[in-house]
Amino acid sequence: MTATAVTAPRATRKPPTWDAIRENVPAPGTAEGAYFHYTPAEAAEWLPFSAHKLRRMVHARQIPYVDNGNRIWFSGMNIRAISEQFTVQPFSKNAA
Structure with missing residues (x-):
């Protein structure tokens, strides 16, 4: 009698x-x-920051955002x- 390895099926979970x-x-x-309400990826299309950078700035409380539960949104x-x-x-020069 030989033992065969039984493997579990792989999860087919999609990314968020x-x-x-x-x-x-x-x-x-x-x-x-x-x-x-824009996602960070959608907001990154309008701003000079990546979605990852926007999330980091939100966690550091550097920029305004909408707090709806546990997701980050931008109006x-x-x-x-x-x-x-x-x-x-x-820069504007003072009138002399």
């Missing part, structure tokens, strides 16, 4: 889909986009506030 970019997402500057107003937060104004 909350970071997928949805279709027909309104722009943050529009009326529909002001209160629309259109949050995206505009983040953009303004990191906008560098030009």
Whole structure:
């Protein structure tokens, strides 16, 4: 009698889909986009940061975000506030 190795079937779990970019997402500057909730991947399309960097900045409490349970969301107003937060104004000389 020989023993054969019995292996368990592999799990067919899909990766999380909350970071997928949805279709027909309104722009943050529009009326529909002001209160629309964007995932970090969707917000990264409008900001100069990656989705991973946005998550790290949220955990460090450096940027505004929407706290709905255990997921990170950004409203259109949050995206505009983040953009303004990191906008560098030009240097203006004092009138002599």
